[in-house]
Amino acid sequence: MLTKLSLAGIKNRFKDYLVLLTGLIISAAVFYMFANLATNREFVKSNTQISMASQVFIFGMILLILITIVYIAYANSFLLSMRQHDYGLFMMLGAKKNRIGELVFIETLLIGVISTIVGIVLGIGMSMGLSQILFNQLGLTVHHFNALYWPAIVTTICLYVGLFLLSGIFNLAKLVRTPVLKLLHIDDEVYLSKRRPLVQLTEIVAGILLLAIGYVAMAKIMTLQLLAVPLALVTITLGSYLLFSAVIVGAVELLKQTNFANKKLHNFTLAQIMFRVRSYTRILTIVSLLFALALGAISVGAGFQRQAPQMAKSTSAYTMAINDMDKKEHNLVSQLNDTHTLTYSQKIVDNTVYYNEQEFVDHPLPMLDSRQALNDGSLKTLPISQFKKVALDDMDFTGLVPKNGQQKSEFATQSNFENLNRATTHTVTIIRLNNILAQRKILDRLEKLQQQRFPAPTMATVGGFQTYKMFNALFSGLEFMGFFLGFAFLAMLASCLMFKILSGANKDIVRYNMLNRIGTRRALMKQAVRGEILTLFALPGILGIVDVLFGLQMFKPLMYHPYAMTGWSILIFCVLYGVYYGITTLIYERLVIPKEQMNA
Amino acid sequence: MQKTPVVSVSGLHKIYGRKNERQYEALKGIDFTIDEGEFVGIMGASGSGKTTLLNLLSTLDTPTSGSVEVNGQDITGFKGKALSDFRSEEIGFIFQDFNLLESLTAKENIALPLSLQGVKKAEISKAVKEVATTLSIENLLSKYPTELSGGQKQRVAAARAIVHRPAIIMGDEPTGALDSKSARDLLDLMTDINKNQHVSVLLVTHDPFSASFCDRILFIQDGQIGQELKKADNNRQTFYQEILNQLGTFEQ
Ligand SMILES: Nc1ncnc2c1ncn2[C@@H]1O[C@H](COP(=O)(O)OP(=O)(O)OP(=O)(O)O)[C@@H](O)[C@H]1O
Ligand SMILES: [Mg+2]
Numbered sequence: 001m002l003t004k005l006s007l008a009g010i011k012n013r014f015k016d017y018l019v020l021l022t023g024l025i026i027s028a029a030v031f032y033m034f035a036n037l038a039t040n041r042e043f044v045k046s047n048t049q050i051s052m053a054s055q056v057f058i059f060g061m062i063l064l065i066l067i068t069i070v071y072i073a074y075a076n077s078f079l080l081s082m083r084q085h086d087y088g089l090f091m092m093l094g095a096k097k098n099r100i101g102e103l104v105f106i107e108t109l110l111i112g113v114i115s116t117i118v119g120i121v122l123g124i125g126m127s128m129g130l131s132q133i134l135f136n137q138l139g140l141t142v143h144h145f146n147a148l149y150w151p152a153i154v155t156t157i158c159l160y161v162g163l164f165l166l167s168g169i170f171n172l173a174k175l176v177r178t179p180v181l182k183l184l185h186i187d188d189e190v191y192l193s194k195r196r197p198l199v200q201l202t203e204i205v206a207g208i209l210l211l212a213i214g215y216v217a218m219a220k221i222m223t224l225q226l227l228a229v230p231l232a233l234v235t236i237t238l239g240s241y242l243l244f245s246a247v248i249v250g251a252v253e254l255l256k257q258t259n260f261a262n263k264k265l266h267n268f269t270l271a272q273i274m275f276r277v278r279s280y281t282r283i284l285t286i287v288s289l290l291f292a293l294a295l296g297a298i299s300v301g302a303g304f305q306r307q308a309p310q311m312a313k314s315t316s317a318y319t320m321a322i323n324d325m326d327k328k329e330h331n332l333v334s335q336l337n338d339t340h341t342l343t344y345s346q347k348i349v350d351n352t353v354y355y356n357e358q359e360f361v362d363h364p365l366p367m368l369d370s371r372q373a374l375n376d377g378s379l380k381t382l383p384i385s386q387f388k389k390v391a392l393d394d395m396d397f398t399g400l401v402p403k404n405g406q407q408k409s410e411f412a413t414q415s416n417f418e419n420l421n422r423a424t425t426h427t428v429t430i431i432r433l434n435n436i437l438a439q440r441k442i443l444d445r446l447e448k449l450q451q452q453r454f455p456a457p458t459m460a461t462v463g464g465f466q467t468y469k470m471f472n473a474l475f476s477g478l479e480f481m482g483f484f485l486g487f488a489f490l491a492m493l494a495s496c497l498m499f500k501i502l503s504g505a506n507k508d509i510v511r512y513n514m515l516n517r518i519g520t521r522r523a524l525m526k527q528a529v530r531g532e533i534l535t536l537f538a539l540p541g542i543l544g545i546v547d548v549l550f551g552l553q554m555f556k557p558l559m560y561h562p563y564a565m566t567g568w569s570i571l572i573f574c575v576l577y578g579v580y581y582g583i584t585t586l587i588y589e590r591l592v593i594p595k596e597q598m599n600a
Numbered sequence: 601m602q603k604t605p606v607v608s609v610s611g612l613h614k615i616y617g618r619k620n621e622r623q624y625e626a627l628k629g630i631d632f633t634i635d636e637g638e639f640v641g642i643m644g645a646s647g648s649g650k651t652t653l654l655n656l657l658s659t660l661d662t663p664t665s666g667s668v669e670v671n672g673q674d675i676t677g678f679k680g681k682a683l684s685d686f687r688s689e690e691i692g693f694i695f696q697d698f699n700l701l702e703s704l705t706a707k708e709n710i711a712l713p714l715s716l717q718g719v720k721k722a723e724i725s726k727a728v729k730e731v732a733t734t735l736s737i738e739n740l741l742s743k744y745p746t747e748l749s750g751g752q753k754q755r756v757a758a759a760r761a762i763v764h765r766p767a768i769i770m771g772d773e774p775t776g777a778l779d780s781k782s783a784r785d786l787l788d789l790m791t792d793i794n795k796n797q798h799v800s801v802l803l804v805t806h807d808p809f810s811a812s813f814c815d816r817i818l819f820i821q822d823g824q825i826g827q828e829l830k831k832a833d834n835n836r837q838t839f840y841q842e843i844l845n846q847l848g849t850f851e852q
Contacts, residue, residue, distance in 0.1 A: 262711065262721045271703035514699045517660065518760070519687025520716055522680070596683050598661040 006103050009086045016082055019587055020075060021115050023499050026491060027071055028119020028160055033127050034064050034488040035152040037481065043145055060485050063293070064492065069163060070286060071496045076167040078503035079108065080174065087175055101176050105168040112164025120156055124148050130487065131480075203246035210239030219553035228554065233289075240288050240543055245281040248539070249274065265520065265528040268511075272532050276504065283500045284540045287493045291544025294489030295573050296551050301482015302565040303555070305475040309436045310560050312468035313377035316396055317366050318432040320443060320463040323402045323454055325429045332446050339433045344400070347423035351408060353401045354423070358414040360384055365430070367394060376560075399462030400428045402454050436468050490573065494580035497540070501533060501584055505591040512592045525593050530585050537581045545570060605633040605669075606767050606800045607657060612666035614652050614823075626652045628823040630666070634768065637798040639791065641814035643806060643843075648820045650804045654772050657802065658691050659683055671767050688716045692761030692799070694771040698753045700745040706756045707732075707741040713764040731759040735789060751782025758786065762793055768800040769793070775810050787813045808847060812840035819846065 010017060037043060038061045087100050127147040214236035221228040252274045261267045312319070322329055325343075333341065342363050347354045364387065366379040382390065388411050391397040401407040412420065433439060443465050512525055548566070555562040612630040617623040626649045634640050644650050655661040657668055659675055667674050670690055678686055692713075693699070700709050707728055714724045732738045737755050745753055754774060761769050769790070775783035791813050794801045803814060811817050813836065819827040829846055831839045 259721045262715050262724055263718065264715060267704060267708050267711070267715060268701065271701070271708065275703045511701055511703070514701065515712075516684075517658075517687070517695075517699065518693060518713060518716075519684045519689070519691070521684040524716070596680070597659065598655065 003103065006086070006090075006107070009083070010107075013082055015591070017111075019502055019591075020078055020082075021111065021118075023495050023502075024072075024075055024111070024115035025119040025122055027068065027075075027495055028116050028156060029123035029126055030488050030491040030495075031064060031068055031159065032120050032123030032152055032156045033130070033484065034061065035155045036123070036127055036147070036149045037145075037484055039151040039155055040145070040149055060297075060488075063290075064488060065159065067286070067290065067489075067492045067496065068159065070283075071492065071499065072160075072163045072167060074283075074496060074499045074503060076108070076171065078499055079111065080171055081503055081506055083107070084175065084178075097176050101172040104171045104175050108168035108171050109161075109164055112161060112167070116157055116160040116164075119160075120153055123156070130484070200246045200250055203242045204250070207239045207241075207243030207246060210235045211243065212239075214239060215550035215553075218551050219556075221554045222557055232551070236292075236547060237285060237289060240547075241281060241285045243543070244284045244288075244539065245277060248277045248281075252277075265515070265524050266531075268515070269528045269531045272508075272511075272528075273535055276536075280500065280536060283497060284536070287497050288540035288543040288547065290489050290493035290496075291540055291573075291577075292547035292551060294486040294493065295544060295548045295569060297482045297489070298486035298569040298573065299482075299548060299552060299566050300555055300559075300562070301475075301479040301486070302569055303559055303562055304482075305472070305479035306564055307560050308468050308471040308475055310377065311471045312436055312464035314368070315467040316462065316464040317368050317379055318396065318430045318463055319436060320431050320446060320465045321400050322429045322431065322446065322450060323400075324426050326449075326453075329446060329449055332442055332449075333429070333431060335442055336431065336433055336439055338435060339431050341429055341431050343427055343429045345417075346401070346426040346428055347412075347417065347420045348402075348407070348426060349420060349423045353407050353409050354412045354417055354420055355409065356414055356417040357384065357388070357411045358417075360387060360411075365391070365397065366432075367391075367396065395462065400430070402426060402428075436465060440465075440468070486569075486573070487576075490576055494577060497537065498580060498584045498587075501536060502587060502591070505588060508588075508592040509594075513594045516594045516596065522593060522596065526589055529589050529592065533581065533585050533588060537577065537584075541574070541577060604636055604672075606636050606638075606671060607634040607802070608669045609633070609657070610667055612653070612656060612668065613664045614649070614656060614661070615664045626823055627656070627663075630820075630823075630825055632818055632825060634800055634802060637794065637800055639794045639801045639813065639815045640803070641811045641817040642802065642804045642820060643808075643811050643817055643847075644820035646806065649823045650806075650820055651772055653820065654770055654802070654804050658693065658770055659687060688713055689764065690767040692764070692766040692769040694754070694757050694761050694769065694774040696773040696776040698745070698750075698757045698777070700753055700757055700760075702745045705742055705744055706737065706748065706759075709745070709756055710741075710759045710763050712760060717764065727763055728759075731763045734793070735759050749782075750778055751785060754778060754782065754786050755789065758789060758793075762797065762799060765797075766799065768802060770802045770804075772804045773806075774803070775805070775807065780809075783810065808840060808843045811843050812836050817843065 083104065087104065091097060091100060124147050131145055131147065214232040214234075217228045217231045217235065252270050255261055256267070256270055261270060322333070325333065333339070342365065344359050344363075344365075345356055361384050364381040364384070366381050367387075367390070369376075369378045369380050381387075391411075392409060398409055401409060436443065447465065515525055516522075548570075549563075552562040552566065610631045612627055613625065614627040615623050615625045630653065642650050642653065652661070656663050656676075657670075659678055663676055666676075668676050670686070673686075675686055700706075701712075704712070710728050710731065711724050714727060719727070728741070729738070732741055735755050735758060737752065737759060740748060740752055740756065745756070748756065754777075757774075761771075771790070774790075775786055778786060787810055790801055790803070793799055801814075803810065805811055812831075815831050817829040818825050819829070827846060829839075829842060834842070
């Protein structure tokens with residue numbers, strides 16, 4: 001009987017359950033996608049070659065688990081808020097507490113199991129889709145990636161079912177312990193938050209100070225080393241929290257004084273925001289941090305990828321050296337735009353390659369200004385006397401030999417060079433071009449032709465193009481992970497926020513119903529919903545972007561232009577975040593805005 | 601002088617339930633008018649159709665057939681903006697459960713209908729102060745509903761119902777949740793508003809004491825108006841007695 005009643009309750013609120021299930025399914029799907037990468041050792045190993053990467057993933061995984069816990073806690077409170085009134089009523093009518101507890105437990109677990117399973121299926125689909133997009137659109141090369149990966153499935157199931165078991169126990173305890181009357185009236189409680197201006201001012205100052213400390217810590221990562229990250233995390237978290245709680249209240253109070261408040265439903269919206277600040281401060285803080293992490297991951301990943309051509313320029317004075325250019329190769333070279341070419345003669349005797357000094361006087365071979373990391377790739381030409389001294393130790397020069405053996409390089413005066421007997425004569429052509437990325441297809445063909453004729457004994461790399469290819473492969477992995485991390489975090493944080501907002505809908509139904517009764521236009525009510533939710537979405541978004549702008553300072557020692565891709569990633573991010581905002585408002589409007597007339 | 605009717609209802613039917621479902625006819629042809637400045641009560645047993653009638657008059661629900669005119673306009677066809685604008689401009693509601701927004705102060709609650717109409721801040725302040733003085737709730741204005749007693753809440757709700765000078769105030773058992781002292785205060789207040797500000801009032805109640813404050817009472821029975829009782833020159837006590845007698849005859 002009780003089971004029947006409880007099922008009827010679910011049926012009545014089917015829409016709400018749909019929201020709950022959808023949210024949980026998306027969360028499970030995202031977690032699966034992430035676990036898929038993080039638990040795939042082969043993938044991490046083969047795509048990064050950086051020992052840090054697996055740590056990054058473990059760190060990301062821990063974060064994601066924490067978010068998932070928060071997320072499920074919110075989802076569970078949404079569930080509980082839907083059900084406690086019903087169950088309170090059953091108890092009032094004499095149902096045994098233990099029986100109710102049992103029902104709640106089963107219901108919670110069932111929802112968990114269903115959403116986990118569907119979520120994993122969706123996650124597999126999403127992994128396929130996203131990886132396809134990344135591979136095809138961005139031309140990334142990634143190895144050992146499987147959309148369907150068993151360890152990830154097991155991890156996801158363990159975490160989710162475990163968490164739902166806990167939630168079930170929690171719900172059981174909560175319902176059994178709370179007095180029946182309180183269960184029936186739990187929705188009526190209202191919190192008033194009145195604050196003293198002095199406290200508020202202190203909060204703002206302390207918040208800004210803490211944020212500043214965090215930002216400085218990130219910028220000074222070279223001096224602070226590893227300490228910078230935890231320091232920044234703690235100070236930024238606290239700072240955001242204080243700032244949110246003080247600034248929102250302050251801003252709302254200020255706005256309430258203005259004419260703005262008296263127009264339309266503005267006062268109502270402001271009051272709504274004010275009333276929710278306390279319960280929202282925590283989630284807004286979390287969301288802003290996650291937003292920053294996600295956006296940061298994408299920016300950094302994309303930034304690294306984009307710097308491959310730059311790195312190519314900074315590691316070599318030329319893009320490619322072509323030995324004994326033949327007709328085919330000549331054709332290809334002439335297709336290249338914006339190139340400098342230089343050709344030198346070589347004579348090989350035994351194991352030594354001789355160069356005509358005079359040719360280097362007439363057409364000096366440029367050298368890198370500096371061989372330090374992160375140099376800007378600028379070049380210099382040396383007078384011949386100096387050039388001869390350094391060239392023999394310079395990779396760019398020694399690498400010009402035909403690649404079929406261990407050869408030494410030597411300079412010879414013009415006459416000596418001409419008089420070399422028993423020598424085979426060769427040429428080497430150096431091409432330097434500005435835009436490697438755009439012409440990489442031609443360069444690829446050139447390289448293939450060269451490798452066929454002069455198979456290199458080792459993967460000894462000469463020329464920027466080789467470097468470009470190596471870093472491109474390396475950074476593809478990073479970018480892929482950056483995107484993956486970024487999207488996983490974004491999806492999670494936005495879902496968290498969505499749930500938190502949706503779980504407030506119950507109380508708002510009454511409010512909007514009242515507004516409808518006294519003749520508020522639907523358009524105005526929609527505006528109110530959008531305004532309120534926009535505030536809740538925009539605030540952490542803005543702080544998150546600020547966090548990222550400062551946070552990228554940490555990558556200055558590692559990257560040429562940490563900010564190069566920031567604009568784009570912010571744009572992409574805002575679009576996706578905006579989609580979440582749109583979905584949340586749509587669902588919310590459906591939940592709370594009543595029909596104008598009862599049976600319309 | 602012939603008074604113009606504020607509300608005129610004719611041939612009003614309401615059938616609940618869709619065509620192929622189980623149907624129930626809650627109103628079976630109702631005709632009446634309310635004149636400007638009149639205080640009309642609607643009484644009837646539980647389930648007789650009082651709330652249904654009020655919902656139709658206030659456009660919260662649509663009739664199956666028949667017409668409702670307020671200030672000469674047929675309101676049964678209203679949709680969308682016209683509907684909400686009608687509600688916010690012509691009608692003042694007082695509900696049994698107060699229906700105040702607990703996130704707004706009393707003052708902000710009262711100001712709401714004016715904000716909806718786009719009235720200027722200064723004018724809103726003035727109007728709110730005025731009603732607050734009339735209802736002697738000036739000292740409650742900055743409080744939130746949770747800080748108010750039931751009676752105080754209902755006063756605030758009444759202030760919100762009249763602040764925009766509607767054509768008619770409607771109340772569905774507004775005294776239902778109040779103790780007798782607060783109920784009486786509210787009824788006095790409504791009489792006062794009715795007499796001094798010439799706002800028509802339509803009060804739904806099943807409590808004879810509340811009904812005795814009205815000028816005229818319509819008795820609904822099974823979806824039809826059965827009896828009509830006028831106070832005329834009687835004082836309230838005699839009218840109360842008359843109502844009790846009338847209710848007595850129903851019971852036999
Ligand atoms: N939405 C609805 N669907 C179907 N029947 C309804 C609906 N609302 C009311 N009724 C029926 O219409 C009749 C009149 O209901 P109404 O709410 O108008 O009564 P009332 O006079 O206000 O009663 P009370 O004094 O108890 O408030 C009742 O028999 C009720 O069951
Ligand atoms: Mg009723």
